[in-house]
Structures are given as structure tokens and as C-alpha cells.
Amino acid sequence: MVVLATKCYVEGDARDRALDGMNSLVANDIGELDVDWQVGVRDDDFVQVDVSGEDAEVARNVLAETWGEIVAHDDGLEAGEEYVGTLESWDDDGFVLDAGVDVQIPADEIGLGRGSPEQVVERFGLVQHLSVRFVYGGDVGDPDAEPSRLSDAERDRLYDWQRGDGRLNVNSATRGEVRATVNRAGHAQDIITVERLGLLEQSVVCTEDTDPPGLLASIGSYLPAEMRCVV
DSSP: OEEEEEEOOOOHHHHHHHHHHHHHHHHHHHTTSSOEEEEEEOTTSEEEEEEESTTHHHHHHHHHHHHOBOOOGGGOOOTTOEEEEEEEEEETTEEEEESSSEEEEEGGGSOSOSSOHHHHHHHHTOOTTOEEEEEOOOOTTOTTOOOOEEOHHHHHHHHHHHHSSOEEEEESSOHHHHHHHHHHTTOGGGEEEEEESSSSEEEEEEOTTOOHHHHHHHHGGGOOSOEEEEO
């Protein structure tokens, strides 16, 4: 079994559609290997994939590389190592990531320029449940522990978003749902692509002439989701 660093937190028909889509994505990743698999969801909403067959170990490694892996609680987290978690909340003290356990990223260790954590969230278009890579500092009770921080690669990714032509980030919707919404609102020609950030987190990459806040205003009423522009 491998626990992926992406969540399924919607309910009802939306949940069924999301898991059907997840099964198709897993098939794209490992369908050519000699394995059987079953997609499920843990109590904490993380997607897990049970894999069996001759190529099971290879398949698990492919899925972990593609989606990021949530480390089992018994294994713990090692200080100084890089992991991936999902952005669960933020306040004046920093970010809280869910990596199977809550990990606090202090405001001073976010490393994305000036401003409060909330201002960073708004400036970089961060949405809840977004997968985020971080370096674990150590257990809170350890007097020698360093504070956890965003990884250098994560900071580079988010700065690259700002250097582009513009983005609109969305959660609570599959890639197909976001694409269909953009098309229905008449903005297919205003975007380059919809980049998948997770099962239910997407990034609408805008053309040079598209104003992301204007796109948000236009499609927001069609999509019951959290949306933020990269500004």
C-alpha cells in the first residue's frame, strides 16, 4: 500500500467522480506494469492505493514519485529530510501542513518574501489542501530541533508561478471539471492549460493577455471552490 500526498475531501457524487478519475490516473501511471490495484481513502482523507502483483514495488515507487508519499506514522519523520504534506491552515504564526501528522512551518521559515502568512497565501495563490514540500526540523519536544521550513524546490516552484503570465488556483474540483467550467464560461481561448496540482487542486495557466482576477470573477459563480490568483 502507498499513501499519496493528495486528498479526497468532497462528498456524494463529487466524491464518486473524483475517485473514478483517480483510478484512471493510477491506470495511466502504472497500468502497463504487472499489478492489480485498488484506490481508497483513509479516515484523514488521504488517497491510498493497495497494489499487488509481480511489479508491486515498482508501481508503489512510481506512484510515490508522481504524487508524493505520506510516510506511515510508525516510521515517523526524520529531522533534515524532505517530505510532502498538504496545506491545511495558516495564521499569523505560520503554515500548518498535514503530512500524516501536523507540521508547523513558522512564519519566518516560509521564505517567500515579506508579509504575513496570509499575505503570502494571497500573493502566491495558495489554496487549502495544496501539496507542499518541506524540510522537517524535528520533534517539537526536542530542544535541539530546528524549525521546519518549506523546501528550496517548493520555494522555486512558487516563485516560478509569479514569473509566468498568470494563474488561477482552484481546489475542490477535478481537472476535467475545471476545464469544463472554463469552456462553459466562454474562456477556452483565454487559458493555456489546466495544470493538475493534486486530485482536487488545479492551476489554470492563463495566456499573456488574460487577467486572472477577471477570469476568477467570470467563472467563480460556476464552480463551488476556493480560488486564488497568483499575483
